[in-house]
Amino acid sequence: MHSTTNNDIDRTLGFTIPDRHARGRIARLGPVLDTILAAHAYPPAIEALLAEALTLGALIGAALKDPGGQLTLQTQSDGGVVRLLVVDYKGGELRGYVQYDADALAAAPRDPTLFALFGTGYLAITFDLQATSERYQGIVPLDGDTLAQAAESYFLQSEQIPTLIRVGFAKDEDGHCVAGGLLLQHLPEGEDGRERLHVKLDHPEWEHVAALGSTMGSDELADPKLPLETLIWRLFNEESEVRVLGGTPLSRGCRCTPDHIASVLSKFPVEEQREMADADGFIRVDCAFCAQVFPVAVREAAG
C-alpha cells in the first residue's frame, strides 16, 4: 500500500483531560489547504500566513456547538504589507484569502515579522450562531509574534479562558502544503458558560497542561504521517485519563454557487442590477475567496 494513503489529514480531533479541567483540539490541513491557496498565486510569506489563519479557523471553529454556526477571523491593519485577511469556518468548511501590497512585501524582509506584515493591526474574531441568530465579536491587537498569539489573547481577554495554541506549517518538494495546530484550554469551572469572576493563570493544573502542550513541535503538527491520536498520546500519556472526542472532517467550502449569487443579486432592484451589468446584460460577480468570476444575467421584471 502506498504510504500516502495512511496520512492523517484534513480533520480536527477534540479531547479532554478531565482531571486537569482541560480541553484541547488538534487540526491538520493538507489538500484543503492546497485547494484554498491555489486560488491565488501567493508569495511564500503570505501563503504561510494564510495557512496559519486557516489552521486557527479550524481549531476555533470546530468548537462551535451550533452546527450551522460560523466563525470568522478578519484583520484590520494599517502600515504593513497585508490589507485584509479573512478566514471563515462553517460546519467543517473552510475558506479564506489575503489581499496584500506586493510592493510593500518586496521591500519587507524575506521572513517578515507580524509587525512587518500588519503594521498597526487588529484581529477580529466573530461567532455567528445560527440557532439563536446571536453574534459575538472580540477584537485584539496584533502585537505579538504570531496570529496564534493574538488568538490566545482573545480567549484570555474576551472569554477569560487561559489558552495555548501552537501551529506548524510545511511545504514539501512537490509544492504540497501541510499545516497543523494544537489548541489547549483550561476550564476549571466547567463548560456551562458561567461567568468566571476571576482567572488564575498560575493555576498548577493549567501550568502542567500548558507546559506539556508547549513541547509540541511545529514539525510534528505538520507531519501528515503522524496520526492526530499519536500526537495527543505523546503529550499526555502520563495523565490518568484523556478522553478523545469525535473528529470533524475539513473541506474547502465557499458560498459562491451561481444560485447563491443570483439570490443575493435578486434582492437589488432591477434598475440597480442593470447599472451593475456590462454591455452583454451580465453582472460579473467576483468571489475573492476562490478568485472566480460568475456572470449572472440581470433579472428582468416579471411584468
Ligand SMILES: [Zn+2]
Ligand atoms: Zn467562492
